[in-house]
Amino acid sequence: MPPDHPTPVRRYAIIAAVLLTVLCSWYGPITERARASVDDGLQRSLVSFASARALNGAISFFQGTEVSAQPLGVGVTFSVGEALDPLNDLVESFSSLMLMSSVAFGLEKLLLTMGSNTVVSAAVTTFALAWIVLFAQGRASPPLTRFLLVLIFVRFVMPVTMIASDQVFQHWLSGDYAEGQIALDTTTREIRAFEPSAVTTSDAEEPATNAPPVSSPAAAHEDAPGTLSRLWEAAKSKAADLTTAPMAQMQQAMLAQYEALAQASDRAARRMVDLIVVFLMQTLVVPLLLLWLLYRLLPGRTLRHAR
Secondary structure (H helix, E strand, C coil), X not given: CCCCCCCHHHHXXXXXXXXXXXXXXCCHHHHHHHHHHHHXXXXXXXXXXXXXXXXHXXXXXXXXXXEEEEECCCCEEEEHHHHHHHHHHXXXXXHHHHHHHHHHHHHHHHHHHXXXXXXXXXXXXXXXXXXXXXXXXXXXXXXXXXXXXXXXXXXXXXXXXXXXXXXXXXXXXXXXXXXXXXXXXXXXXXXXXXXXXXXXXXXXXXXXXXXXXXXXXXXXXXXXXXXXXXXXXXXXXXXXXXXXXXXXXXXXXXXXXXXXXXXXXXXXXXXXXXXXXXXHHHHHHHHHHHHHHHHHHCCXXXXXXXX
């Protein structure tokens, strides 16, 4: 239990701390640094929100799109939308979270503006000076002490929290944010670069088979069975070529494209989870933790018992 009558050294230290608090309440660079931190966070959340909406638009463009490879009317069909549908669900949730993060940063900026108002600084100065006079005389009342603590908390809670939160981001979260943002933009470009098209080879496109020259009607009549047999074998060989090699090549090309899209979707999904963690840490976890620490570290016990 602190003594009822603090020593002179302790008394002077408390008065000096209160006076330093008064000076800091008028020190503009603290507020400007905090405001810059909030603006940076708001800009990052808006950029991520815009990237998410762009990715959602790129995916939505291919919703219901089918790619077909149909030489001679026979082939396979791939659905682009089915491959991207899981990613699209995650993108929609992610964009909603980014919008909420933007609102949270905007609210923090509003609270910072209100707490750093000249009226609040003037109130801190007035009540702090009054408290110092009464404290020097040993007559600082508990209600006045508590009210002064509330004013100090209101004045400095947002600047300290925002600056400390930005430092946490710069040292531990900025790398994850940069990698996640790059992954979102890269995935959007890869999806937009995908150009599905139906590949159909019709009978009309087949090159005509040249018949062997016929010297005379009588010779053509005599050689008709052999000519028809050769034409039939050539037609079967041509049909086999059109339905095997080209078909396999087109299937392989499309499967390669789908594999690339699947890998890009997987990378984007992992990075979006990382971005969600980054923004939850910066807008919820770290600010709440810093608020609690600031409340615990505020010299309330010293001021409450120093009277």
